[in-house]
Amino acid sequence: MPHALPSPDLVVVHEEVREALAAGVGVVALESTILAHGLPHPDNVTVAAQIEDAVRAGGAVPATIALLDGVVHIGLGAREVERVCTDPDIAKLSVRDVGVAAALRLSGATTVASTSALAHLAGIRVFATGGLGGVHRGASETFDVSADLGVLASTPVLVVCAGVKSILDVAGTLETLETLSVPVLGFRTDAFPGFYLSDSGHEVPWRVETAADAARVVVTRDRLGTDAAGVVLANPLPADRQVDRELHDRLVTEGLALLEREGVHGKDVTPRLLEYFHDHSGGESLRANVELVLANARLAGEVAVEVAAQTA
Numbered sequence: 001m002p003h004a005l006p007s008p009d010l011v012v013v014h015e016e017v018r019e020a021l022a023a024g025v026g027v028v029a030l031e032s033t034i035l036a037h038g039l040p041h042p043d044n045v046t047v048a049a050q051i052e053d054a055v056r057a058g059g060a061v062p063a064t065i066a067l068l069d070g071v072v073h074i075g076l077g078a079r080e081v082e083r084v085c086t087d088p089d090i091a092k093l094s095v096r097d098v099g100v101a102a103a104l105r106l107s108g109a110t111t112v113a114s115t116s117a118l119a120h121l122a123g124i125r126v127f128a129t130g131g132l133g134g135v136h137r138g139a140s141e142t143f144d145v146s147a148d149l150g151v152l153a154s155t156p157v158l159v160v161c162a163g164v165k166s167i168l169d170v171a172g173t174l175e176t177l178e179t180l181s182v183p184v185l186g187f188r189t190d191a192f193p194g195f196y197l198s199d200s201g202h203e204v205p206w207r208v209e210t211a212a213d214a215a216r217v218v219v220t221r222d223r224l225g226t227d228a229a230g231v232v233l234a235n236p237l238p239a240d241r242q243v244d245r246e247l248h249d250r251l252v253t254e255g256l257a258l259l260e261r262e263g264v265h266g267k268d269v270t271p272r273l274l275e276y277f278h279d280h281s282g283g284e285s286l287r288a289n290v291e292l293v294l295a296n297a298r299l300a301g302e303v304a305v306e307v308a309a310q311t312a
């Protein structure tokens with residue numbers, strides 16, 4: 001495992017996380033972009049704490065990751081979380097941005113791509129988020145494919161997520177994951193979830209029933225050593241907790257039209273859509289988003305505990 005971390009002027013691992021890793025206790029990485037750019041203020045502050053609690057309820061130690069004043073933090077204290085959630089100027093940093101922002105002594109929130117890369121650097125195997133970035137609709141013309149996918153292809157971290165939003169090209173995202181050799185496991189489901197919806201209408205290639213089996217996939221892939229890709233563990237909202245389909249379809253149509261109208265592109269696409277949903281769903285998108293993130297954090301905690309036990 002990669003334990004030669006860069007020096008502390010560049011990367012600081014929070015004490016509790018460092019001790020957990022040294023003792024072989026399960027650790028779950030958490031991204032900060034969902035806090036800074038995915039959830040509205042001030043809900044993000046409360047939800048950030050709830051996500052960490054959910055990881056602990058699963059038996060593991062949470063490590064929220066962000067760049068603060070040019071230093072990567074693996075694990076944040078309450079005041080640092082507050083800062084990520086409150087600073088309106090905090091940047092959204094994918095992998096390519098982290099080194100640049102660190103050099104310029106800036107602060108930023110990490111995406112799935114950069115969180116996975118930094119988690120791997122610290123020896124963390126399991127990561128929980130809400131939704132994965134993916135292939136955007138119209139990508140054959142715009143080339144808008146999230147860097148999340150490419151990074152997963154070369155970073156051996158298991159990402160627990162509720163699939164991808166239907167604002168994306170879901171079929172194209174699944175095809176790309178196949179091309180990039182990233183395995184996709186449904187947790188107690190045969191259907192790839194669609195974030196707000198339990199079923200995106202597309203199948204998952206594999207299904208697991210327990211956190212122990214998901215962990216065994218990670219450990220077995222390591223032992224085989226055939227490739228260094230990550231694993232997607234797709235955890236759907238229960239059917240009775242998903243967003244009403246009519247509301248969902250209306251929001252997606254309106255949201256996509258809004259992007260067109262405003263000429264939004266690049267890394268602003270996902271945050272702008274999320275903001276639109278939160279403003280126009282009467283609280284439903286926020287409710288579902290929070291529930292699925294907490295469920296993913298809990299499951300990731302359980303998987304991390306199992307990975308630690310099976311590696312011991």
Ligand code: PSU
Nearest residue numbers: 033034038111112131133146147267270
């Ligand atoms: N999907 C969501 N909520 C999010 C994101 C994705 O449902 O907050 C964030 C994640 O941080 C993800 C990033 O890594 O957006 C992908 O952005 P882009 O499409 O610009 O790569």
Ligand code: MN
Nearest residue numbers: 144145146266
């Ligand atoms: Mn993009």
